[in-house]
Amino acid sequence: MKKTKNRWLIALSAVGIHISIGSVYAWSNFTTPLKDLFGWSDSEVAMTFSIAILFLGLSAAFLGHFVEKHGPRKAGLLAAVFFGVGVVGAGLAVTLGSKYLLYFFYGALGGIGLGVGYIAPVSTLVKWFPDRRGLATGLAIMGFGFAAAISSPVMNALIVAVGVANTFYILGIAYFVIMLLSSLYLEKPEEGWLPEGYKEKLNSGKTKPNMDLTQLMANEAVKTKRFWFLWLMLFINVTCGIAILAVAKPLAMESIGIDMTAAAALVGAIGVFNGLGRIGWASFSDIIGRPATYTTFFVLQMVIFFFLPDVSIKWLFVGMMIIVISCYGGGFSSIPAFIGDLFGTKQLGAIHGYILTAWAAAGLVGPLFAAWIKDTTGSYSGSLTFFSGLFVIAFVISLLIRLDIKKLKQSKMVANPSLENQVG
Structure with a gap:
């Protein structure tokens, strides 16, 4: 053996x-x-x-x-x-x-x-x-x-x-x-x-089995609405988060007037919470479900990005930044499990690879957009307000994917009643 x-x-x-x-x-x-x-x-x-x-x-x-x-x-x-x-x-x-x-x-x-x-x-x-x-x-x-x-x-x-x-x-x-x-x-x-x-x-009965909604090959998964909902949610989450990562130091100095040393310390703290958010949110998603986790990301960030340009209180600004970065990291760590829930584990690696093209696109768009707004207006506040609007769209998508999941579950209930409440 x-x-x-x-x-x-x-x-x-x-x-x-x-x-x-x-x-x-x-x-x-x-x-x-x-x-x-x-x-x-x-x-x-x-x-x-x-x-x-x-x-x-x-x-x-x-x-x-x-x-x-x-x-x-x-x-x-x-x-x-x-x-x-x-x-x-x-x-x-x-x-x-x-x-x-x-x-x-x-x-x-x-x-x-x-x-x-x-x-x-x-x-x-x-x-x-x-x-x-x-x-x-x-x-x-x-x-x-x-x-x-x-x-x-x-x-x-x-x-x-x-x-x-x-x-x-x-x-x-x-x-x-x-x-x-x-x-x-x-x-x-x-x-x-x-x-x-x-x-x-x-x-x-102490533990519920993983009842994946489907078992799809990668090329089958990309033909579903659920795949593109996931892609868009990750794209928006990464676009806004990576833009903040790229300009965290000058943004903090501009917004709350801290010096370069304090801003560098904030960047270090952001790095720590980027990591903690990945393990924390992913573990939490095992409890509340992946759809609820992503909806939470977007509700928190649409509010934070809307108010962040007007925040001048140091501890509040730092707290908001930490929450944003934890959601950024949590989005990455929760997506593989979400893929498994929706498409099964048959070709999870390949589907995950397709989804990560959202990261490639966001890595180019986010920092360049924030820099362009800064060059055009002299401030980062315009990009933050725009990001708040993006999270409204992401929130709507997180509701649409829930509806799609619910519809698929209902269609499978006749064949497999135990699927109820397994996802989301």
């Missing part, structure tokens, strides 16, 4: 991959050093990050089927190679003083590693944790959110000690090793496997 792996070590392996690739959120640490070295503009340096996020979404979409076909171990190893080569190649680009090589290595190759590495462990975790879907995916994706808080001080110390190019070389090798070791432990559970004691809880 083959020994079953420890599912918590599977989760830890997923965290190892996500903490490595999540270091992309600490890219701003390289902005000033690269500008000082080569005289590049802010937009030229920031383009590297934008390309990486774009390729994250594209590779997640196109390589989602690779993850399903070849399994999480091979997908994780592929991610390790692409991301490791991308970061080490960034060191070569800096040594040669070429921003186009930087775009190619860190942006394109590193971005492919980001996309594959992001989705590789998630569908596997859903299968290992049928009793705690939200918690499982929240654990892994929490690592992505916390990565910036972990990576930033390391990056800064290395840049001062060994220079920018050597920092990329060291980080690239370190990330490759961590992702390699993490990937080697990843594995899908055997068909029909259930956690110890879970079957007894199901039989006793």
Whole structure:
């Protein structure tokens, strides 16, 4: 008999991959050093990050089927190679003083590693944790959110000690090793496997079984309204959240008049709550359901973004920002479990990859829109009001997906009455 792996070590392996690739959120640490070295503009340096996020979404979409076909171990190893080569190649680009090589290595190759590495462990975790879907995916994706808080001080110390190019070389090798070791432990559970004691809880009625609404292939899922409702909800949540992340420091200085040091501390706090929101909201979604969780995101944020431009009280402003960023992180961590609820686990990785194209699009739209409003009006307040309006649309979509779920459940009730109240 083959020994079953420890599912918590599977989760830890997923965290190892996500903490490595999540270091992309600490890219701003390289902005000033690269500008000082080569005289590049802010937009030229920031383009590297934008390309990486774009390729994250594209590779997640196109390589989602690779993850399903070849399994999480091979997908994780592929991610390790692409991301490791991308970061080490960034060191070569800096040594040669070429921003186009930087775009190619860190942006394109590193971005492919980001996309594959992001989705590789998630569908596997859903299968290992049928009793705690939200918690499982929240654990892994929490690592992505916390990565910036972990990576930033390391990056800064290395840049001062060994220079920018050597920092990329060291980080690239370190990330490759961590992702390699993490990937080697990843594995899908055997068909029909259930956690110890879970079957007894199901039989006793203490736990309700996961009654997925459907079991669809990825190419079938994209033809449903539910898929596009999910895509739009994630797109709006990420567009507004990533715009706030991109301008958090100048926005805080403009709105509540704090100095640069205090604003930097706020950015650090935001990074922490980005991570906490991922595990917190995803776990909470196991209790209240994924549809209710997303509706809560949008109600909170439509109110906060509407009032935020007029808030001048420091503690209130900081509290509002923290809630927004926790919802931003929670949107990422809750979406894989939501996909499982609606489309099953047959090709969850591939469907997740398709959904993440919303992240790629939002990563370009959100920060650029906020910067354009700032350049045009001299203030960020206009973009915040606009985002409040977007969340009204997202709220309506969250109600429409509930109606769609209810309609599908009703159509299945005759064949399977136990489906009642399983989703939403």
